[in-house]
Amino acid sequence: MTPRRPRAATINDVAALAGVSIATASKALNGRGQVRDETRQRVLVAAEELSFQPNALARSLISGQTRTVGLLTSDSVGRFGIPVLLGAEDAFGAGEMSVMLCDARGDSIREQHHLRTLLARRVDGLIVVGESTDPRPSISRNLPLPVVYAYAPSDDPDDVSFVPDDVEGAKMAVQHLITLGRRRIAHVTGPTHYRAAQDRAEGTQAALAEAGLELVAGQPLFGVWSQRWGRQAAEIVLKHEVDAVMCGSDQIAAGFIEAARERGRRIPDDIAVVGYDNWEVLSAETRPPLTTIDMNLERLGRTAAQHLFAAIDGKATPGVHRMPCRLIIRESSLTGTV
Amino acid sequence: MTPRRPRAATINDVAALAGVSIATASKALNGRGQVRDETRQRVLVAAEELSFQPNALARSLISGQTRTVGLLTSDSVGRFGIPVLLGAEDAFGAGEMSVMLCDARGDSIREQHHLRTLLARRVDGLIVVGESTDPRPSISRNLPLPVVYAYAPSDDPDDVSFVPDDVEGAKMAVQHLITLGRRRIAHVTGPTHYRAAQDRAEGTQAALAEAGLELVAGQPLFGVWSQRWGRQAAEIVLKHEVDAVMCGSDQIAAGFIEAARERGRRIPDDIAVVGYDNWEVLSAETRPPLTTIDMNLERLGRTAAQHLFAAIDGKATPGVHRMPCRLIIRESSLTGTV
DNA sequence: TACGTTTCCGAAAACCTTTTCAGTGTGCTT
DNA sequence: AAGCACACTGAAAAGGTTTTCGGAAACGTA
Missing domain, CATH: 1.10.260.40 (lambda repressor-like DNA-binding domains)
Incomplete structure (x- = not known):
């Protein structure tokens, strides 16, 4: 049959x-x-x-090496997880490693289950990819294989974690604004309980302090990560005298720009705007295109993978490693250019 | 050491x-x-x-079953590939299968290499996920394991493929507009060489023909899949008398809406707009929120996975299966609602 | 011819689990 | 007391590969 x-x-x-x-x-x-x-x-x-x-199975049985790694995503793989994942997959592919993808969908039961499966399959190592930069519970305690955390760091400082350096990223963005002569700078960002929002606010304020400046409105405007909040925040911000706004995300920046334009402000002539994330669909399509911070997530994923290789070879590099971001300059911050 | x-x-x-x-x-x-x-x-x-x-290796060696499937993405996993992939991963997870993720990045050499690796690892089956609905070369000829294609169908009709039914999807969208009393409908879409653009244009015209209507401007406006093109197309479309626009993607719709508003047209009062893809970041953030077609890609991925199970059990279901889309009604098409 | 040296090849063990089949011991029946 | 059925346990093989080590053949030298 x-x-x-x-x-x-x-x-x-x-x-x-x-x-x-x-x-x-x-x-x-x-x-x-x-x-x-x-x-x-x-x-x-x-x-x-x-x-x-x-037959790779027979071969692995003898050698004790499967040339396979597990990619465990704690939250459902999303906007930030994907590039990290792709970067890691890329690095592994080059190293002739295969990747087992497991998505726990934010459910720790499912995470445990996937972990057991991966252990049973004798993977050589594990990358844990998170969906935010908030620390997550370690899974590596007494685990008989090397683990590297990407994007979301482990809460155990003895683990190996890679996260974007949001403090420096935000600082870079604000320094860029200051260099361009802007002095009255506001900061609109996401919820206070996000580590990313905290870090970016910290970087923003550090850069201002170094230049002897203060934040317009006195403190960051915390809200949510949405375009809608960007529009609402514009109403608040525009009541002050402002010549630049540092936004905690491209979505917020897109909303801000739209609302500001409707109120007759010219971007960047009246107000320079900087976003965060370099989410191309937004940052390249706003008018004008958005100056923003790129967290270089693919590279972060690749680096994490490379360090997993090292850990598999017994050369672990414990600690939370902060990876530099880069400034993408477009027209939303550049007066007088086309 | x-x-x-x-x-x-x-x-x-x-x-x-x-x-x-x-x-x-x-x-x-x-x-x-x-x-x-x-x-x-x-x-x-x-x-x-x-x-x-x-040890799963030893177990598989005996049983001849690895309880592992390969997920081969031909083009670099992107906007459309991701949901399909997640749906498949979901279905496999439920069936206690593990997933090996291989990204060929559009390179057929790399695809061959991944294929060999997966074969060596004795995966039980394979899902090939594409990045567009254009048919792709079959890899299943004389392959000793079942293969299912998702999103991009195989060019071999004896293979098992699952694609969204774009013709019906577009038809549904236009019927919705007609039901609402719109009669002067234009169609703005992507490049002619995309199967998706062709199918959606076909569905659009079929729905119009059934209602005895004709497309405003005589034919679809083919362009690119971008917001910018949506804006440009608005200039052309608004020269005609128009009371609705069916857009080939949410990006195009977003651009169209923006440009139309700037020209003083009220959406949906003057012009109803429908998008395609239900890309939340756009469709939920346009003003007003966008009525659009959702291709139900996660379900498509899950279905493909389930049929791969069936094929592994020897019950293959050859042919190109078109999966129904669904209409997501929001305010860009609903006059008089808030 | 006897012996040593190369060169090449094959038997067998190891990796870890599952399954089959034969064996041991127990308790029961006659 | 002998025989039997039954419940339980263990030895061994199988799955495919790599590696080790011993053996065989060929050749050269004494």
Whole structure:
């Protein structure tokens, strides 16, 4: 009934076809040991003939190495998780590693389940990708394999974590505004309970303090990560005299720009605007295009993967590593350019 | 130097600790065969003690089933690929399957390489996820395992493919406009060489024809999938008398709405607008929020996964299956509501 | 021819689990 | 007391590969 799928060829079949023992076949295929050239050729031809693929399971069973890593996403993979994940996948692909993707969807039961599965499959290591920069519970305690955390750091400082350096990122953005001669700067950002909002506010205020300036409105305007809040915040901010706004996200910036334009303010001539995240769909489509901070998440993912390799080789690098962001300059901050 | 990671416990260790043979230990753990209750308990306790995890590699080697599937993304995973991928991952997770993620980044060399790796790892099946609805080359010819294509169909009709039904989706959108009393409808969409643009144009015109109407401007306005094109297209469209616009994507719709508002047209009072994709970041943030077509991609991914299960069980379902879209009604098409 | 040296090849063990089948011991029946 | 059925347990094989080590053949030298 069901078309019997042909069992894949084994090294036994290859050896038989080549008229040698499996030991010789193995050595010929792996270029190991003493095998006469003529014999090696015979084996190679036989393998080709049968389109032989060595069974990775059997191989791993012996070597104790699966050349596989688990990618555990705690929250459902989203806007920030994806680039990290892609960066990691990229690095692993280059290292001939395969990636097992597990999405716990924010459910710790499911996370435990996936963890058990990955352990049973004897993965060589684990990357845990979070959805915000808030610290998350460690899973590495007494885990018999190396773990690296990306984007969301582990709450255990002995673990290896990689996070974007939001404080420096925000600082860079504000320094950019100050360099351009802006002095009356406001800060509109997300909810106070987000670590990202806190960090970006801190960086913003640090940059202002260094320049001997104060925040317009006295303190950051905390709200939510939405365009709507950006529009609402514009109403508040525009009551003050302001020549620049540092926004905690591109969404907020997009909303702010839209509302400010409607109220007749020219961007960037009257007010320079900087966003955060470099979410292309927004930052490239606002009018004018948005100057913003790019967290370089793909690189963060790649770096995390590379450090996982190192950890697998026994060279762990504990601690929370903050990865630099970069400033993407577009027209929302550049007066007099087109 | 490197802290020796303790070798994971084997069933041997468990058996020794419980004072039984490995055969008995195995039977006790799997609830198989005749084992005295007291003995079973001893084994269970020992396994717990050593936090024993049966080695999935050894298990798969015997059973010939890895309970693993490959998820091969041809183009770099993007906006459309992600939800499909998540849906598939979801379905597999429920079925206790693990997922190997491979991103070929649009490179067929890399795709071949990943394919070989997955074959070597003896995955039970494969899902190929594409980035557009254009047909892609089949990889399943003489492949010794079941393959299902999602979003981008295979060019071989004997393969199993799942794609969104864009023709019906567009038709649904236009019928919605007609039901609301709109009669002078334009269509602004993406590049002609996209299958998605073609299908949506076809559905649009079919719905109009059924109602005895004709497209304003005579034919669809093909352009690119961007907000900018939406704005440009508005200039063209507004030269005609128009009371509704069916857009080929939410991005185009967002651009159109913005430009139309600037020109003093009220949405939806003067012109009703419908988008496509239900890309929340846009469709929920335009003013007014956007009526749009949701392709239900997560469901598409889940369905593809379920059919892969079926194919693994020998019950393949060849052909290109078109999955229904759904209409998301928001305020950009609803006159007189708030 | 006898012996040592190379060169090449193959048998077998190891990795870990599941399953089959044979064996042991217990309690019961006659 | 012998025989039997039954409940339980363990030895061994299988799955595919790599590696180790011993053995065989070929060749050269004495």
